Amino acid sequence: GAGVSQSPSNKVTEKGKDVELRCDPISGHTALYWYRQSLGQGLEFLIYFQGNSAPDKSGLPSDRFSAERTGGSVSTLTIQRTQQEDSAVYLCASSPGLLYGYTFGSGTRLTVV
Amino acid sequence: GESVGLHLPTLSVQEGDNSIINCAYSNSASDYFIWYKQESGKGPQFIIDIRSNMDKRQGQRVTVLLNKTVKHLSLQIAATQPGDSAVYFCAEAGGSQGNLIFGKGTKLSVKP
Numbered sequence A: 001g002a003g004v005s006q007s008p009s010n011k012v013t014e015k016g017k018d019v020e021l022r023c024d025p026i027s028g029h030t031a032l033y034w035y036r037q038s039l040g041q042g043l044e045f046l047i048y049f050q051g052n053s054a055p056d057k058s059g060l061p062s063d064r065f066s067a068e069r070t071g072g073s074v075s076t077l078t079i080q081r082t083q084q085e086d087s088a089v090y091l092c093a094s095s096p097g098l099l100y101g102y103t104f105g106s107g108t109r110l111t112v113v
Numbered sequence B: 001g002e003s004v005g006l007h008l009p010t011l012s013v014q015e016g017d018n019s020i021i022n023c024a025y026s027n028s029a030s031d032y033f034i035w036y037k038q039e040s041g042k043g044p045q046f047i048i049d050i051r052s053n054m055d056k057r058q059g060q061r062v063t064v065l066l067n068k069t070v071k072h073l074s075l076q077i078a079a080t081q082p083g084d085s086a087v088y089f090c091a092e093a094g095g096s097q098g099n100l101i102f103g104k105g106t107k108l109s110v111k112p
Helices: none
Strands: A005-007 A010-013 A019-024 A031-037 A043-050 A065-069 A075-079 A088-095 A108-112 B004-006 B010-014 B019-025 B032-038 B045-051 B056-058 B062-067 B072-077 B086-092 B106-111
Touching: A005 A088, A010 A019, A019 A088, A019 A108, A031 A075, A043 A065, A043 A075, A075 A088, B010 B019, B019 B086, B019 B106, B032 B062, B032 B072, B045 B056, B045 B062, B045 B072, B072 B086
Parallel strands: A010 A108, B010 B106
Antiparallel strands: A005 A019, A019 A075, A031 A043, A031 A088, A065 A075, A088 A108, B004 B019, B019 B072, B032 B045, B032 B086, B056 B062, B062 B072, B086 B106
C-alpha cells in the first residue's frame, strides 16, 4: 500500500488477556520496526526486523512480548497476559533499510483495564 | 545509556516568526539524524534528515544544523505557521541494532 497500515487503531482489553497488533509495511521496505509510546513520552524501541532474518529480541520489555514477521512483510506484535503498564500507543515503521528515514503508521492505542 | 535529549520541552512562537528546536545527542558514533513531527493522534512524520558528513541541510522552510563537536542538532522552521504546531522529535541512528533512538520531544505551539 501507499503507507504503513496498523490494525486495530484502538484496542481496549482486560488485564490478563492476550492481544495481537498487526503491521503492514510499505511494499518493498525490508526493514520493519516496532516502538512504544507512552502518554506524553518519546518512542521506546522494541524490536527490528530486516527481511526474513531472525530479530534481536533484547529490546522487548518482558517475555510477555513477542513479535514475528511472515514472508518478510506483515508483522504481528503479541502481548500475553496484558498488564496496565502495557497501555500505550504501539507504533510500527518501515524503511528501505538502515540509515534511511522511517515511515510510521498511525499506531495502535492499547488500553488495558 | 545512550540517549537523545531536548533542551526545551515546550516552545511557543508567534505566527510568522522563526522557530528553533534544539537537541543534544550522546552517541558520538551516530552518523545519521532525523527530525520528526507528530500531530495529535498520528504517527511521527519525517521532516528532514542529515548525515554526519554534513553540517547543514535545507528543506522547504526547514533547516537542520549538526554540530558534531558538541553533539548538538537543531531544527529551524522559517515563518512558522499554525499548521506547524505539533511535537517535534529528534532521532539518531545510534541504537545497538542500528535503530533510531528518539528523544522525548518538544511541543511547538504557534500563536496566531
